[in-house]
Amino acid sequence: MTTAHQLPLSSPWRQDFPVLNTQVHDKPLVYLDTAATAQTPDPVIRRMEHFYRHEYSNVHRGNHQLSMTATENMEQVRHQVAGFINAPDARSIVFTKGTTEAINLVAQTFVRSQLQPGDEIIVTEMDHHANLVPWQMAAQALQLKIKVWPVTPSGELETSDLKKLITDKTRFLAVTHVSNVLGTINPVHEYIQVARQHQMAVLVDGAQAVLHQKVDVQALDCDFYVFSAHKLYGPTGTGVLFVKPHRYSQMPPWEGGGAMIDKVVLPLGTTFNKPPLCFEAGTPNIAGILGMGAAISYLMETGIDAICRHENNILNYCLAQLQSVDDVVIYGNPKSRTGCLAFNLSSHHAYDVGTFFDHYGIAIRTGHHCAMPLIERLGQNSVCRASFGMYTNKQDIDRFISALHQIKALLD
Template identity: 50%
Template sequence: MSAFDVQRVREDFPILRQEVRGRPLVYLDSAATAQKPQAVIDAIVRFYQHDNANVHRGVHVLSERATEAYEGARETVREFINARDAREIVFVRGTTEAINLVAQTYGRKNVGPGDEVLITHMEHHANIVPWRMLCEQTGATLRVIPVDDRGELVLDAVDALLTEKTRLLAVTHVSNALGTVNPVKELTRKAHAKGIPVLVDGAQSVTHFPVDVRELGCDFYAFSGHKMFGPTGIGVLYGRLERLESMPPYQGGGDMILSVTMEKITYNRVPHRFEAGTPNLEGAVGLAAAIRYLRSLGMDAIAEHDRALMAYGTQALESVPGLRLVGTAREKVGVLSFVLEDIHPHDVGTILDREGICIRTGHHCAQPVMQHFKVPATARASLALYNTREDVDALVRGLHKVREVFG
């Protein structure tokens, strides 16, 4: 951690300076939404103060500047994930919309009765429900790669599940409920060997380590701005250009067309074909600022900080009497999910809140994996680049307080 000055990083996040309930804020809920550095806040304010106008169609100077900022953000995203072409970057509201877009465009065009869509047992609901809906609409079947008791995929099952009926594999890069890092490069290789495209849910990965979509080889990659220290309401769907160009529009309206008559509509080129209506301009600007901030720190340095803090946090939590970690994969990042013996996770979260500690409790929009581990819910502490060992120590003290309250 010597190469990563976490105390200096914390100074960039104004929200962390406050006290809550008379105690210094300990924010351990970044997997739900991450806090924003001043650089992102300033970029959004500056856009509204100086450049705010609608994009693409205006000939006045503000519209030209707004368009330059918006399309510049697309190029910033392209560089960040090493896509080949800026046309492969589609701005959406977030990971959820990105997956729904693929399900209702690529899926509706290529999945039919008797076909199969393959997902995993650890998916977030956003990577389950759209595929279930697609299967109900088309008569296809949803198949599932199982997980073991460590929270790792049962890779021996993959080859048998990838069949001539499989039309798409959709898999999370990092489980939001367990922290498991899945071998998406290997999974993509296996799927492509049988001509099966792959979608990766990257909502929990892009903040923890470098992501190179060309190295992974996937066909689609989705992530959200608000989980990577950017604004809410903005996200990205990366799609290989040939995939996107083969897909019909997702929604109708302005900017996704080239011409409209009452007799005929000519649709716009990729990526604008998938960006109907006025886009989230300040969101794109803020997302670009968040990416620049991450790159200024260095993704490799962030990853090393994360690994060290996860190791420290795992060891610290294992010392708490009656605590059981849920998800002990050999490779995991960002997430420490646990249950305390005979104490409901919601009670754990409520008492920790009184100590100024923010964690998440519940099923984390991953009910199937909760059912696998035979728990209704877990308490989840999620770590980010601004968290410290002192935050982990405060969590452990808070958990001892929880045990005292419940005797």
């Protein structure tokens, strides 16, 4: 049997990420905060720079060469994204500013038009605030009821608990694919099958999933799937909303402005473009969208399966090495986990631990991780999180563990 320390733990892609050559407090950077933002490889940086140097123009507006080139290239990324998540059609892809805007778009369009006072939305204790607060706001505005799916002591969501929450008034389920705190991989297809039996619509937050595993929205059978480019080794300010095509007819336009219109008539009578353009008002983040396309190309050329194997090896190695540190508490013990580990060092505050890590040139995340209900369920007000990417290697983990030993000695 192969043990964790025998696994291949070097990253053949590390040299593609220039920021990893950075010095922090005169020490080489160890970046263990990928769950917050994945670092950007050279091909993505070069693609965005090329746009600004040679192709910079607005899209869907001009008949001159620069505009037509920019439009064609941006729309090609829409096709790329559709292929990346196996969407049935490129028209089911809406470009957004990120996961948060994508979720708010669904709350402000589908939920507002389809749910009635007294209808129920199920959310989970595990989710990021971005997949909680928009539903709360919609519930307050529309007199809906929010029902909370609890997290188990192991850091999972049991399907049996979901079934107990559903009534004849339940219309919508919002659930994360992968926890941004615990790394739990949820069997969302199983949840969606239950929802289908009750004619519920389902939104899946895939922000933490798309960089660690293959995603197939048709196999999942979700109505909405959302993610951000900056979690996918791409730029910030860019994201994706997948919409199951038949749901478009239940989603009136949300934001008004340029590009999303068909014809403007005063004083009233404006008609709108067809989806997805009717949900993309104003000038999009063209450079960001092209950067996202370059990130997807980079991942596809590298091979998602190879990246997943490497990341799982790193995760297992880190878990094994943490056993050598006394008084470390690891939160959650899910059957399937990817991407990150949440922990605390005895009774020491996470902020203090994170500050010491920074002194050693090691970037981790501390705090409530935009998941206050989950942190409260863990009985904490703050936790540390180490999260991994395709560039994380054995030396990173070894330095992390060594620093943890030193921090414990200094704080005890």
